[in-house]
Amino acid sequence: MLSxxxxxxxxxxxxxxxxxxxxxxxxxxxxxxxxGGPVHDAAVVRLHELLVRAARFELRRRGAHADLEDLALQxxxxxxxxxxxxxxxxxxxxxxxxxxxxxxxLEASVKAxxxxxxxxxxxxxDDGWALVPSRADGPGADAETAELLRAVQDxxxxxxTSHQRAVLVAITLRDVPIDVLAERLGTTRxxxxxxxxxxxxxxxxxxxxxxxxxxxxxGGSR
Amino acid sequence: xxxxxxxxxxxxxxPAAAEVSCEVCFEELDRFVELELAGDDAEAAxxxxxxxxxxxxxxxxxxxxxxxxxxxxx
Numbered sequence: 001m002l003s004x005x006x007x008x009x010x011x012x013x014x015x016x017x018x019x020x021x022x023x024x025x026x027x028x029x030x031x032x033x034x035x036g037g038p039v040h041d042a043a044v045v046r047l048h049e050l051l052v053r054a055a056r057f058e059l060r061r062r063g064a065h066a067d068l069e070d071l072a073l074q075x076x077x078x079x080x081x082x083x084x085x086x087x088x089x090x091x092x093x094x095x096x097x098x099x100x101x102x103x104x105x106l107e108a109s110v111k112a113x114x115x116x117x118x119x120x121x122x123x124x125x126d127d128g129w130a131l132v133p134s135r136a137d138g139p140g141a142d143a144e145t146a147e148l149l150r151a152v153q154d155x156x157x158x159x160x161t162s163h164q165r166a167v168l169v170a171i172t173l174r175d176v177p178i179d180v181l182a183e184r185l186g187t188t189r190x191x192x193x194x195x196x197x198x199x200x201x202x203x204x205x206x207x208x209x210x211x212x213x214x215x216x217x218x219g220g221s222r
Numbered sequence: 223x224x225x226x227x228x229x230x231x232x233x234x235x236x237p238a239a240a241e242v243s244c245e246v247c248f249e250e251l252d253r254f255v256e257l258e259l260a261g262d263d264a265e266a267a268x269x270x271x272x273x274x275x276x277x278x279x280x281x282x283x284x285x286x287x288x289x290x291x292x293x294x295x296x
Contacts (some may be wrong), residue, residue, distance in 0.1 A: 054296065058287050094252035098288070102251050103296065105287040109280070131230065145223050152234060171279075172233040178280045190244040193278055200277075201235040214231055216238060 016103075025096035032087055047083065050097065051076035051104040057106040071115065075107035082107075113177040122176055122184045124166050129173045148214055155206040164199035169194055232276075241273035247281045255288045 021141035055075040059068045080101050090099055131149040156165060170176040173190075182192050207214065223231075242250070250268045258263035265272045275282045 021289055054291055057291055057294065057296070059250065061287065093231060094256045097296070098252040098256055101287055101291055102248065102284065105291065106248070106284055109283055109287060113280075131234070148223075149227070149231075152231065156234075168234065173230075178278070189280060193244045197236065197241075197277070200234070204238065205237055209278060215228070 021092055023093055025092060028096040028100075029087065029090060044080065044084070047100065048076055048080050051079045051083075054101045054104040055108040056080070058105050059112060062109070062112050068110075068114070071108065071111050075104055075111055079103035079107045110179045113179050114183060117177065117180045122170065122181060123174050123205065124184075125172060129169050131173075149222065150210060151207060151210055151212055152203065152214070155203045159202050159206045160199050164202070165197055167195045168199045171196055233279075237279040238275035239273040240270055241277055242270040243266070244273070244278060244281055247271060247274050247278070248284070251281075251285060251288060255285065255292060258289070259292055 015158050018189070028043065028047075032047065034040040052072055055072040056068065059072055059075075078101070084105075090096065100135050131153045156168065160168065167181070170181055171178055178189050178192050178196075182189050185192070250271060254264045254268050258266055262268050275285050
């Protein structure tokens with residue numbers, strides 16, 4: 001699950017007024033929020049069924065797993081608990097079901113990623129990686145592209161802390177899913193993304209000192 | 223620069239624009255996707271979401287998943 005870490009950047013979404021978008025959403029909140037009893041219990045059962053369907057949909061979309069049903073049930077159960085706990089934070093800015101689905105989809109995708117990496121070593125050393133130019137860049141572009149990639153590689157090696165470098169290399173160069181890395185390091189997606197964001201800012205600043213602004217426009221340098 | 227190299231650099235350097243955090247992204251994801259599917263300017267309503275979805279592969283997957291689920295008629 002996500003943490004309550006500080007914002008990555010000074011951009012925050014506006015706080016819209018709370019308003020229920022439709023009677024069905026209002027009914028969901030009223031029934032789930034009702035004191036324990038048959039109305040509440042029936043709503044929880046309906047919610048769980050909805051979340052199982054959403055989790056199955058996502059797991060199928062990601063490619064069938066032999067244990068799809070097991071993962072879908074686990075994801076729906078965890079999402080149900082999270083939704084009940086967070087019900088007071090639902091602001092009615094979307095349909096209730098859309099708000100609820102995102103919990104099931106998050107749980108399903110995190111479980112699928114972790115299952116895919118189960119038993120696999122997560123590389124955390126900062127050796128054995130390189131930003132080499134692709135052959136398809138062609139001879140004309142090679143010199144400029146190679147210079148740029150060397151500058152990025154040097155910046156990764158020199159301006160980042162070892163933790164920033166390990167996180168950046170694992171996530172962006174070795175395709176380790178951020179949830180998997182977070183689990184192995186005993187932290188959260190939000191905290192790791194903050195580390196990644198800070199590392200990226202350092203790299204861009206270092207490149208700017210050299211007059212390099214890659215990706216800001218095609219060609220990108222100088 | 224070819225597309226492969228450009229994509230690798232984009233993954234390393236991330237978006238240049240200011241972005242929301244993973245936490246804000248998750249909080250706003252449902253509203254953002256409903257606005258998108260309604261044809262409204264979702265980025266104007268929630269500034270920094272688009273940059274975050276470019277920079278965070280996991281949140282981008284969650285975004286794609288919710289879009290796909292709603293488009294499938296959920």
